[in-house]
Amino acid sequence: MLKDVTFGQYYPSNSFVHKMDARIKFLLCLVFMVGIFFVQSFVVFGFITVFLIILIASSRVPLKSILKSIKGIIVLLLLTVVLNIFFTKGDPEKDKLLVSWWIFEIWDAGLYFAAKMFLRLVYLVMGSSVLTLTTTPVDLTHAIESLLKPLKVIRVPVHELALIMSLTLSFIPSLMEETDRIINAQKARGADFDTGGLVKRAKAFIPILIPLLVGGFRRAEELANAMNSRCYEGATKRTQMRVMKLTWRDLVGTLVVLLFFVTVFVIFGMKSQWINANVDWLYINDVNWLYF
Amino acid sequence: MDIITLDNVSYYYKTYDENNDVSYAVGVEGVSLSIEEGAFVALVGHNGSGKSTLAKLLNGLILPKSGTVTVAGLSTADKKNLFEIRKNVGMVFQNPDNQMVASIVEEDVAFGPENLGIPQPEIVERVSQALEQVGMTEYAKRSPHKLSGGQKQRIAIAGALAIRPKVIVFDESTAMLDPLGRREVLNVAKQLNKQGMTVVLITHFMEEVLDCGKVVVMSGGHVVKIGSPMEIFDDDRLLSSVGLDAPRSIALSRKLKSAGFNVTENCIDAKVLGGEVCQNLTNK
Numbered sequence: 001m002l003k004d005v006t007f008g009q010y011y012p013s014n015s016f017v018h019k020m021d022a023r024i025k026f027l028l029c030l031v032f033m034v035g036i037f038f039v040q041s042f043v044v045f046g047f048i049t050v051f052l053i054i055l056i057a058s059s060r061v062p063l064k065s066i067l068k069s070i071k072g073i074i075v076l077l078l079l080t081v082v083l084n085i086f087f088t089k090g091d092p093e094k095d096k097l098l099v100s101w102w103i104f105e106i107w108d109a110g111l112y113f114a115a116k117m118f119l120r121l122v123y124l125v126m127g128s129s130v131l132t133l134t135t136t137p138v139d140l141t142h143a144i145e146s147l148l149k150p151l152k153v154i155r156v157p158v159h160e161l162a163l164i165m166s167l168t169l170s171f172i173p174s175l176m177e178e179t180d181r182i183i184n185a186q187k188a189r190g191a192d193f194d195t196g197g198l199v200k201r202a203k204a205f206i207p208i209l210i211p212l213l214v215g216g217f218r219r220a221e222e223l224a225n226a227m228n229s230r231c232y233e234g235a236t237k238r239t240q241m242r243v244m245k246l247t248w249r250d251l252v253g254t255l256v257v258l259l260f261f262v263t264v265f266v267i268f269g270m271k272s273q274w275i276n277a278n279v280d281w282l283y284i285n286d287v288n289w290l291y292f
Numbered sequence: 293m294d295i296i297t298l299d300n301v302s303y304y305y306k307t308y309d310e311n312n313d314v315s316y317a318v319g320v321e322g323v324s325l326s327i328e329e330g331a332f333v334a335l336v337g338h339n340g341s342g343k344s345t346l347a348k349l350l351n352g353l354i355l356p357k358s359g360t361v362t363v364a365g366l367s368t369a370d371k372k373n374l375f376e377i378r379k380n381v382g383m384v385f386q387n388p389d390n391q392m393v394a395s396i397v398e399e400d401v402a403f404g405p406e407n408l409g410i411p412q413p414e415i416v417e418r419v420s421q422a423l424e425q426v427g428m429t430e431y432a433k434r435s436p437h438k439l440s441g442g443q444k445q446r447i448a449i450a451g452a453l454a455i456r457p458k459v460i461v462f463d464e465s466t467a468m469l470d471p472l473g474r475r476e477v478l479n480v481a482k483q484l485n486k487q488g489m490t491v492v493l494i495t496h497f498m499e500e501v502l503d504c505g506k507v508v509v510m511s512g513g514h515v516v517k518i519g520s521p522m523e524i525f526d527d528d529r530l531l532s533s534v535g536l537d538a539p540r541s542i543a544l545s546r547k548l549k550s551a552g553f554n555v556t557e558n559c560i561d562a563k564v565l566g567g568e569v570c571q572n573l574t575n576k
Contacts, residue, residue, distance in 0.1 A: 137395070138394070138395055138396055138399070166393075166394055166395065167393065169395050170392055170393065170394055170395035170400075170436075170437075173435075173437040174389040174390075174437060219387075219389075219390045222385060222387060222390035222391065223390050223391065223393075225348070225353055225383075225385065226383070226385055226390065226391035226393070226448075227393060227403075228353060228378070229351055229353065229378055229381075229382070229383040229385075229452075230378070230382075230393075230403055230404040230407060230451060230452070230455060231375060231378045231379060231404055231407040231408055231455060232403075232407050233375065233407065237409040238406055238407055238409060239405075239406055239409050239410055239411060239412060239415065240406055240412065240415075241398070241399065241402035241405070241406060241412060241415040241416060241419065242399065243412060
């Protein structure tokens with residue numbers, strides 16, 4: 001029943017993007033996400049679309065798996081679009097009022113804003129799913145540990161956090177198996193998970209959660225013993241087997257992404273009237289601060 | 293030379309009854325034992341006989357309430373010694389899933405050497421050597437949860453080996469495995485012992501102790517007998533009193549012998565015994 005659930009959404013391949021260093025991918029993904037939020041005009045969105053198409057093509061991940069990730073935010077998307085359409089008040093001097101009914105008003109500015117918000121969210125998710133689809137969870141953990149290392153200076157337990165992440169990753173499959181076993185055991189004793197109202201169904205899960213929790217504590221103790229037996233004493237003087245090496249791919253990838261964003265923003269960022277209009281109008285309307 | 297010495301060691305578990313009153317249950321009591329370097333020692337006993345408690349005492353996971361445990365001249369009672377002691381005593385536990393630290397085989401094996409602070413190139417060397425010793429080299433980049441129980445347990449052994457200990461303790465490492473997995477783990481244990489490693493094998497499968505040099509029988513937290521496997525198997529009364537059985541082939545060969553068959557007494561190998569029985573039947 002739960003066996004099919006694979007953790008993470010890694011799509012194995014040997015593409016250019018797959019072979020890039022996880023740290024670089026992570027940082028570039030951040031650049032992309034921040035960049036997306038500065039995009040104000042449809043022309044620039046067009047360029048971003050081209051960029052995403054090239055990125056996805058070079059990662060050799062099927063478009064279907066990338067689009068799948070949008071499913072998860074579909075409610076948020078609808079909500080954002082609807083709220084923006086109905087509750088954006090335009091400036092009567094510049095914008096056109098399209099529909100007015102009861103307390104609702106639809107302005108053309110609202111439509112534009114909703115469309116941009118929609119694109120922004122969709123591209124955000126698509127961009128980050130390229131990262132998770134081309135990087136194994138293990139690599140991602142290592143990348144985060146390595147990138148957060150400077151925080152050790154201010155006593156953030158970076159190593160411990162990374163260890164917790166990697167232990168979680170390695171325990172998910174066995175916890176899944178255990179959940180499956182418990183569900184079967186409870187079913188064999190006549191437990192019913194599939195009928196009844198919401199409350200009844202929620203209650204039916206208590207006999208699963210409790211053994212799972214107790215089992216979890218037992219596992220944790222055994223794991224602690226195993227780790228102690230293997231000389232674990234925290235991060236002090238610990239070394240690492242894995243070396244992360246940067247290659248020409250990382251250089252090329254970084255240059256391409258940075259050049260793209262710099263060029264697009266230099267050419268369109270300064271001149272575009274769309275931006276000026278939007279920024280002015282942003283000060284008028286408080287609601288949209290939420291999304292900015 | 294003795295690598296591990298236990299001198300009159302006792303350990304008690306705190307238990308609470310429904311009134312929250314504290315009482316103490318015996319883990320082990322008055323155990324004195326010495327394990328020579330390079331020996332192959334088996335600890336056998338029924339559930340609750342104290343054999344796993346004894347295992348945890350060997351590398352300082354728990355400390356004796358009285359008596360001393362000395363490993364390579366260092367007492368486990370001193371916290372400063374524990375790191376050095378654990379470097380010398382590797383442990384493989386019962387549940388293979390609960391001792392995996394990483395989700396890639398080679399990274400799991402590297403966990404020990406990483407903790408020791410060994411330079412990176414040497415870690416790589418130790419990991420590949422340890423994986424070779426247990427015959428799991430080709431699985432280095434795989435995820436452990438897709439492997440069989442025996443394979444997972446061999447990874448756990450490699451994880452202990454990568455620390456390069458003098459002693460390796462198998463704390464019922466075969467109890468959760470199928471017969472094939474048990475054989476895999478046992479073969480690795482025997483091989484390691486041949487290479488000079490001190491092996492402490494904790495088990496309740498009597499078949500597994502046949503190749504051991506010394507068998508320690510435990511019951512109720514006490515050591516009740518120490519001897520060679522044959523000496524232990526010969527003592528029927530002792531075995532039945534502690535709830536253990538002699539290996540089936542041995543028990544059968546004895547019965548056949550007393551029934552007048554011409555077979556080797558205390559036959560270890562079931563195939564040899566089978567051959568002898570056939571021989572007897574054709575002769576009659």
